[in-house]
Amino acid sequence: AQSVTQLGSHVSVSEGALVLLRCNYSSSVPPYLFWYVQYPNQGLQLLLKYTSAATLVKGINGFEAEFKKSETSFHLTKPSAHMSDAAEYFCAVSSNFGNEKLTFGTGTRLTIIP
Amino acid sequence: NAGVMQNPRHLVRRRGQEARLRCSPMKGHSHVYWYRQLPEEGLKFMVYLQKENIIDESGMPKERFSAEFPKEGPSILRIQQVVRGDSAAYFCASSRDREENEQFFGPGTRLTVL
Numbered sequence: 001a002q003s004v005t006q007l008g009s010h011v012s013v014s015e016g017a018l019v020l021l022r023c024n025y026s027s028s029v030p031p032y033l034f035w036y037v038q039y040p041n042q043g044l045q046l047l048l049k050y051t052s053a054a055t056l057v058k059g060i061n062g063f064e065a066e067f068k069k070s071e072t073s074f075h076l077t078k079p080s081a082h083m084s085d086a087a088e089y090f091c092a093v094s095s096n097f098g099n100e101k102l103t104f105g106t107g108t109r110l111t112i113i114p
Numbered sequence: 115n116a117g118v119m120q121n122p123r124h125l126v127r128r129r130g131q132e133a134r135l136r137c138s139p140m141k142g143h144s145h146v147y148w149y150r151q152l153p154e155e156g157l158k159f160m161v162y163l164q165k166e167n168i169i170d171e172s173g174m175p176k177e178r179f180s181a182e183f184p185k186e187g188p189s190i191l192r193i194q195q196v197v198r199g200d201s202a203a204y205f206c207a208s209s210r211d212r213e214e215n216e217q218f219f220g221p222g223t224r225l226t227v228l
Contacts, residue, residue: 036219043118043205043219044157090156101147101170102207102217104156 002027002093006105014113019078021108023065023091026072033074034092034102035065044090050074061085086112116141118208118220119188126226133193133200135223139208146189147217148181151203163189196227 007022025031032051036044048059055067061084065076074091090107094100119138127133139146145164149157162170163183174181178196183189193200203224207217 041224043221044207045219046216049216101159101162101173102149102157103159104149106156 002031002095002103004091004093004103004105006089006091006108008108009106010109010111012111012113013081015083016080019063019076019081019085019110021076021089021091021110023074023076023105024072025074025091025093027093027095029095032094032100033065033067034094035059035063035074035076036090036092038088038090038107040087047076047089081112083112083114086110118206118218120204120206120220120223122223123221124224124226126228127196128228129197130195133196133225135191135193135204135206135225137189137191137206137208137220139189139206140218142210143208143218144211145209146183147207147209148189148191149205149207151205151222153202157205160191193225196225198227201225201227 003026005024013019034049035047037047038044047063048057050057050067058064063078065074067074088107088109091105092102094102118140121136147162148160150160151157159173161174161181166185178194180192203222205222206220209217
């Protein structure tokens with residue numbers, strides 16, 4: 001069984017400040033990990049993914065995440081927030097067996113303060 | 115290269131009616147996943163299909179819900195005798211037949227049951 005916990009359902013940061021969104025996972029098998037972003041009334045867009053290669057993963061729009069097996073974490077960061085980053089962010093996990101269902105966290109709504 | 119297509123984008127049904135949601139995967143993708151997003155919640159897996167086969171339906175409610183992915187045409191998620199609790203956003207995702215399990219999401223169908 002797999003699960004994802006996202007700490008903080010709402011996060012607010014000032015424009016230009018560091019963005020840190022937390023994700024912890026539980027998995028009985030080696031995981032694949034993903035971060036998706038959802039803008040209002042839209043589908044999900046993949047930001048980045050970890051698939052057992054490099055533990056520091058760089059994604060689109062300046063985001064990156066680091067896989068830490070010892071902490072079972074996959075936190076998402078961005079050095080400098082932009083107004084356009086305001087959205088809902090979802091962390092997800094699947095097994096590494098290929099073409100498996102995604103198990104999502106409950107999401108973190110990111111607000112950027114001008 | 116068109117993305118995942120879903121229609122309709124919005125669907126309104128009265129209690130007891132049937133809802134049919136359609137999903138056309140990206141070109142070259144043979145795997146389809148359906149997820150449901152209830153208000154203020156993350157996405158929950160419903161069903162995973164390949165052409166003409168249901169691979170994993172562990173997230174499907176036991177009654178009233180069915181899914182298919184025929185040899186020709188889109189994948190269909192069918193909800194019979196809808197109830198107010200079925201009101202949600204239903205997302206379809208597709209992936210290629212490869213190991214990395216990158217799922218591409220459609221824009222979703224927002225079902226409202228009156």
